[in-house]
Amino acid sequence: MLLDLTITQLSQGLKAKKFSSEDIVKECYSNIERLNPSINAFITIIDKDVALKEAHNRDKDRGSDSSVLHGLPYVMKDSYNTQGIRTTAASNVLADYVPPYSSTVYQKLVDAGAILIGKTNMDAWGHGASSENTDFGPVKNPWDQSRVAGGSSGGNAAALAARMTVFAIGEDTGGSIRNPSAWSSTTGLKVSYGRVSRYGCIAYVSSFDTMGPMAKTVEDCAHILEIIAGIDQYDATSSPQPVPHYKDHLRDKLTDLTLGLPKECFGEGLDTEIKASIMEAASLYKKIGINIKEISIPLLEYGVPVYYLIGTSETSSNLARYDGIRFGQGRGEFTKETMRRIMLGTYALSAGYYDAYYKKAQQGRTLFIKEYTRALSECDAILMPVEPMVATKFGELINNPIQNMLADIYTCQTPVGVPSLALPCGFTKENLPIGMQIIGNMFAETLLLRLGYAYQNNTDWHTKKPNIGEHGK
């Protein structure tokens, strides 16, 4: 079916008129109609006729110089403001909120001619790693519907795995792109802080939030990133670093490169099957000429407290605007998990506790940055698991707040700001997806995508899809 094709293949096919945007959009809706009632990947599905009409228009206005994303249907995490289209951040607080403006990323995709078909389910405000902390019902994992899809961008990963969309736009604060990618066997890129404008994406932790692509392949991610990245006059924290032509570098030779494996990531607590898969990936890299080296990140375990102290502090302030005056619903509509984070953050910032918590965490953050800088001076990129365990059963994380936080152990290096690419690297005996991540220096997205591309050229994990009944043609 068309939705198994890559963005490059789809774009070429459209330009060669082998098929139309309408064909692709129809396939998406057929899968959405069939599978979403159980998967629950969406909070808002764009009216099919509206999407088809847009596809029809794209088919008419397509030219040889049209963007590679022109006429391709996609979905967005419901944290992105989309003018005239309801945007909830998965919270009842914004249940009926229709924004009067668009986020920069959405606007760039509109300009490229991509077709938004839905706003996806997530943990409310980004608060979670399982897409259970949502007022719109949990997202089910297409690989095993008794399990979560990961979070917070869980709707995206589920929609990709179930072939309801060509690509997705996620947001990663402490693993929110990488965790669902790993648990749903899709590919996702957490970009360097400042690489993509945050303007218009509802803030969770302003100093960690990053906007990034989620797709079926590394190559797809390269295409998307090239379009959404870049400095934005509406985001003072967006970087002036020029945007490389990522996809043109995917085939660059990988010579004299070293991947570091932090020994702290492979000790107790890591699922043995996941460990085996990562090791297998390391040997594959070795086979294609990349040096593998054991490194050490002794501060790794401090990532969770640093992340959760700064994160809750900032989110307690970021959510203050939902005061019940202007957005319809009051603060009583926040979920328990969100209230917990608001209270933790308020506490950490309070007079008498600031020095012991918030300030200490910021000092920890500085050490963490130094630690990663040192680690990344000993190697070109770091290879490690995304999660210590496979997708959990419903209730396992949401009912255990501490476990919920600890699940972020490998992904909460976001206080450092460095980029990380998550991609599928195997399955357990129970056929549950396993993901790995490759972390690089600030703005090393090109290198990460090259490494990921080489891996996917030598494996086929990323082509596997869940067995949820044959569909399409």
Next chain:
Amino acid sequence: MNESKHEPIIGLEIHMELKTNSKMFCGCRADWFGQEPNTLTCPVCLGLPGALPVPNKKAVEWCVMLGLALGCEIPLFSKFDRKNYFYPDLPKGYQISQYDQPLAVNGWLEIKSPTKTTGDEDTSDGGEATTSTPPRWRDRKRIRIRRVHMEEDTGKLLHAEVDGQKCTLIDFNRSGVPLVEIVTEPDIRSSEEARIFLKKLHQIIRYIGISDADMEKGSMRLEPNISVRELKSAQNTSEVTRLPAGRQGRGSSDGEGIKEDLPNYKVEVKNINSFNFAKKAIDYEISRHIKLLNNNEIPPQETRGWDEKKGITYSQRSKEEAHDYRYFPEPDIPPIRWTESQISQLKSQIPELPDQKVHRFMAEFSLSEYDATILADIQETAKYFENALSITPGVSLGLSRGSRITPKTIANWIINKRADITKTTPEELVKLISQKSQVVQMDEKELEAIIKKVLSANPKAVSDYKSGKEQSLMFLLGQVIRETKGKANAEQVKQKLVQLLKYPGV
């Protein structure tokens, strides 16, 4: 008497809206006053989900310029912070402000002290003889500036009745307008000193041209902090004023090695919108505190409001109810890092300030301090004066050769409003003055005849004058001017008159 035993300790916080074209963190127009509600808004100043602030460069630069004009140090590193609190006019639930690293710190502003106390003389550092720093007058006093920082204004609540129901409406036009906060050290000792300080600050702000500082439009708002100290002996009066200016760090009034005994309470009066109200509120508070202190009570630390109709203050919020603002660095805005050259570049953009101008007018044009101060009071007047001078032959070179128009003459015409300078160009003024003075010049003989006639008609006045009665001269002068039908220049007449009184035979 109570006054002899108590000394007021006053500090000021001043909020001032900048007149930049756009708001502090978005592109909306900043001139909100009088506009239809909620027409100057966008996602950023409405605090909509996902919107981000981008600081206004001009506003930040202007804030630094004001800091420099107030003699502040400009730290090379500064940042914005979030001040978290709930109020319906604050759309984000926090105000973007500056907490521990403001744009400008440790400055001072010199004022003419209204009462000469023994201590005031010590505020002069002595022989400052550099050309850039004007000499310090002996009746001057330095009020130290603790900090000058940048923040954003809030929206405005309107309590109204809609469809017969009482309600509160919110207008966000003002939300996000650039606001500068100036905080003094508690160096002010009377309500009159406070008034003089505020007027001077207002003048400097207008000079730099960064704000209308229009009290009626609320673009300048005043918050005095008042406490009263009981004095053990009269000699203690001015302990604080003797502190070296601008040597203290932020948040501390205790200079190193200098003992300063501040009361352990203070009362803040909020949002006063006129200098006179500030003076009245301070006076009201001082006498209220003294009454309490005389009853052996310490006035409670609190925030009070000013009721301008009743002329009283009233309690708004006690110390216990004070907010914990949970300040933390604003993560949406990268910190500010200046280079020395950027700061000196901003310094060079500051125009000549009132004090410098007064000194120059006195030195360059031999004007009295009084005249120079009046001319320099409003920048436009000073500019007008200098324009008129520049086109007066000879004067611009500092020579009166070939012209009888002196800088003093021009100054007098402007000060005494002999011509309306809003309607008369400097060229027209100079022409007018020279016409007037030429009348006297051309008719010297005639003037002499008139004077002689007046002198012989008033022998008593003449002999009174000769016996030392100066008033007689003024009487004779009046007579002569009347005879010339007002055409003669009084100064000219006076000179000629004195000459003829001394040497009547000439």
